[in-house]
Amino acid sequence: MTTENNETTIKKAHHPLQVAKRLVKFQKDWGGLTSEKDGTINLGRGYPNFDGPEFIKESAVQAIRDGKNQYAPGFGVPDLNIAIADRFKKDTGLVVDPDKEVTVTSGCLEAIAATVLGLINPGDEVILFSPLYDCYEANLSMAGAKITSITLQPPDFAVPIEKLKSIVSEKTRAILINTPHNPTGKMFTLEELNAIASLCIENDVLAFADEVYHKLAYDMEHISIASLPEMFERTVTMNSLAKTFNLTGWKIGWVIAPSHLTWGVRQAHAFLTFSTPNPLQCAAAVALRAPDSYYVELKRDYMAKRAILVEGLEIVGFKVFPPNGTFFVLADHTPFGLGNDVAFCEYLLKEVGVVAIPCSMFSMNSEEGKNLVRFVFCKDEETLRAAVERMKKKLRK
């Protein structure tokens, strides 16, 4: 018995075909505009055009053949949890319990989603630093958080500590830091982290640290805020395989946190994705046991790429803000007089055949970032040089 008779349709207060209110502002996706097919050079989205190391891929293939194709334990394949804990100890000196303090997620992005949904209540205040990876805002919105942001200004994108002190209140639940930082390439200094740590401790605030670029640290040592005195018990550290091992499509990430915070993360994770690909986790354990030489070479390769792009952009005529870490670089496009960042990127795509992303897309306040655009250098050297050549030819001040 069905009916299409309008008179019998019961009037509803809401309109079912609209999406949940929390999502209305997140409709647009600039990244979708990119394409390699038509000859454009994509320096927009952050994924490499070269692949991950053979030894890790072989390990995944072996795992598939060995039958590791069914549900992995929800919080991670035990061997991977151990490998994550071991690596964390090497990197920070902190000893964590693989069973109780490490949770594997579908990429660092799910680590963020699970952390936010598992630990943030509607109305909780969370402090972010802008410009920022756009997904933080979306996830915090889903959790009903009240977001406050502090802008990091060029040229050095330093944390305005006094301003930060003035906005922390008893309603503040967490401060989210991303270091090394997307999109500025900034690395939070020890002084900045200590200041943030003091505020967290004094005001009983949590720290959420997205450290996914931690091995792409060039000019200074990466510091995990969890390793500062009294911080482990209130810090959630998030990371993944993607950027360190150039396997962005595998979606193997993790959360390291004290067990009382891990609890909340795990509840959310259980209902977001439930578990993470089994054979790829097996390979991830192998990846994390890579010798130090792997990281040395990774850093060297990326520093060479950075040099090509930064120098190239400077020659072309941008004002460049060389990054200390990540594979992102922000550049001021205003010397070219092409309007705001969106207009500049459209021109760059249409007339020059290079994709960059307008920085206002990463800014909490859409008025900010209009002078800046973001390029990536996670591409092979030939591609980077080709992009620079195109811009030299077709961009005029």
Next chain:
Amino acid sequence: MEGKLSHAAKKITLSSIQELSHLAQRCNAINLAEGFPDFPAPPHIKNAAVSAINSDLNQYRHVQGVCDLLAKAVKEMHGLDIDPLTDVAICCGQSEAFAAAIFATIDPGDEVILFDPSYETYEGCVALAGGVPIHVPLDPPQWTLDTSKLLRSFTERTKVVVLNSPHNPTGKVFTKEELEIIAGECCRRNCLAITDEVYEHITYDSLKHLSLASFPGMQERTVITSSLSKSFSVTGWRVGWAIAPAVLASAIQNIHARVTDCAPAPFQEAALTALRSPPEYFESLRRDYQSKRDYIVKLLAGVGFKIEFIPQGSFFLFAELPDNWSLSDVEFVKKLILEAGVVAVPGQGFFHTDLSSNEVSKINCHYQKRYVRFAFCKSDATLTMVAERLSKLLDEQEHLALH
């Protein structure tokens, strides 16, 4: 620090299925609890994944071909016409597709109708989004839908009806008549439906799985969720999807883009091969599972279980403890682990009907502690071993006697 947990996290408890799994592991028990196969995944699909990894298909990807094949499949199976460019979101498993669909449609306070008993994840997900789960009990022993109970559950705040068919844990396949009733109410009350059709290819006795979306007025208001996991025995690969009208699919895609952004790249590629499997593959899947079903039904009925409802789909058997056994389902399963070295899932975890509500009295709910769910997605060797272990614990009437 427990004060730092969100309200949603505090309400939700650790999966009972996983807890018993730990005990079972310690006792080396045969696992008939968790719903994953212990036999290998099909070789042609594994090869496709291996090939994808070796072909460097390991970066962020959206494999449009998967959407194209899904469009073809829903047309063939259900007569539905969809646009593969706008109506499909590829997600990290049906789990994420469902979570994204819930987050895309539920505002705090919105009510979601679920049929009881139900897979424990739905409720948790709804709670995480701030929604209110409303459970409509299916009537034992045949798990039939009582129309009046369904009608009484709708309110002004009902936003979504969740339908899982073929059904976990009972193995029920909702009938055409039942689906018409549910569809009718959804249309009449202008509600959405989210379906979980992961067992769509596992139906028995020539029963056809019907998608709620194929009923009049439903396609425009239904999100179909499903995955590779059960159809292709790759529960650990995490490739699933949501199929919905463009507005909903786009919202789901946006959420997915902020929660994981991309389903595992090499397995999306392998999905192309899986979804191109010939009809013989699915016939053989059904045949194999049907013979396992028949085996386990005979075995457990033979040792004293009351099996008044034979599974029509999925790979679960929801067996009732006989009247003369005083043990509850949880006590029974613990003893089964310790004495027989076999683990199953106590049924009470699947029931959510509020015991204190006016609708349901204590007596009516007694049945909720009398069921045990057995998964029979296991190799013949495993099932034979279960028979052997149980045979050692039989009394003179050849019935299972646990102490």
